[in-house]
Amino acid sequence: MTRSSEQIEAARQDSLGRLLLNAHRAHMSVFLEKIRQQGADDRINASLTNIMTHIPAEGIRLADIAKASNMTRQSVSQFVSELETIGYVKRIPDPSDGRATLVRFSHKGWDIMQRALQVKHEIESEVAKKLTPDGYAQLIIALKIVGSL
Amino acid sequence: MTRSSEQIEAARQDSLGRLLLNAHRAHMSVFLEKIRQQGADDRINASLTNIMTHIPAEGIRLADIAKASNMTRQSVSQFVSELETIGYVKRIPDPSDGRATLVRFSHKGWDIMQRALQVKHEIESEVAKKLTPDGYAQLIIALKIVGSL
DNA sequence: CAATAATAGTAAGGTTACCTGTCCATTTTG
């Protein structure tokens, strides 16, 4: 049995690696599109949203964002500066340690963050709706397994 | 009910977006590690393996790799040059079109490609083994759904 | 069938998302 080039192409697209990559890209691009529709700044991107998810209401030290996000302090510093330029975040001195700066949301930033969480839930239920009843839970389990290969 | 910062951190890590990213990274890094153990050149990386998956035994035009991989011809050209340096691929003139070059595997490249396919299957069955009987098939379905969001 | 348009590939330089190396200021610690 000879396989057409379409079938070969389909098989390639079905590999776990490619599916994971495509899924991640699609998810991220839908997410960015939706939060921009919610009024997020056009300069917002994957890296900046990643940083933002690590900032709690009370603020957090730059070095702690670095630990939580597995990035260097230098990279985080750069992204925090971009967030500062956009006006989503402020650097304030840490009262308990003269070396440290706390990164804290501005009103605008906090607002967008709430909308982002909302959008995240929307996307997750959209996916869940397209799966069998416990399909979403299974997906999460499977992804955790792959993530800890 | 107040949630500890560990719980909040766990919730963050459980978001679909982050799980997809982690899964993809883990998968890719395991894949690269394994094909290097199979003797792949140390210079091999995610981009190069991506290009390689688009090269069939009979060879393919650079522009067709670009279409299949959603990259520009320029980027593909660059990666093909790297593969050529490693010695996994050759550029040969397309007899049917004087403008075109065919990209074709060298013996070494073809060999590594076969090993890579093998490794890919290994990883996929390793994942399948950790899931319920139809869990892997479900995962593929779910990933396709997310990929076409 | 010559002129024009389209296509294949390359070259040069730009952007983005990181990282390393280094340095300063401020703690922390022996």
Next chain:
DNA sequence: CAAAATGGACAGGTAACCTTACTATTATTG
């Protein structure tokens, strides 16, 4: 208190792309 550790910023580097611009060749069309 001197030495080491920590928090952050600055400068410069790299990898994976992309855009712009160009040449060589093939296809089209008036």
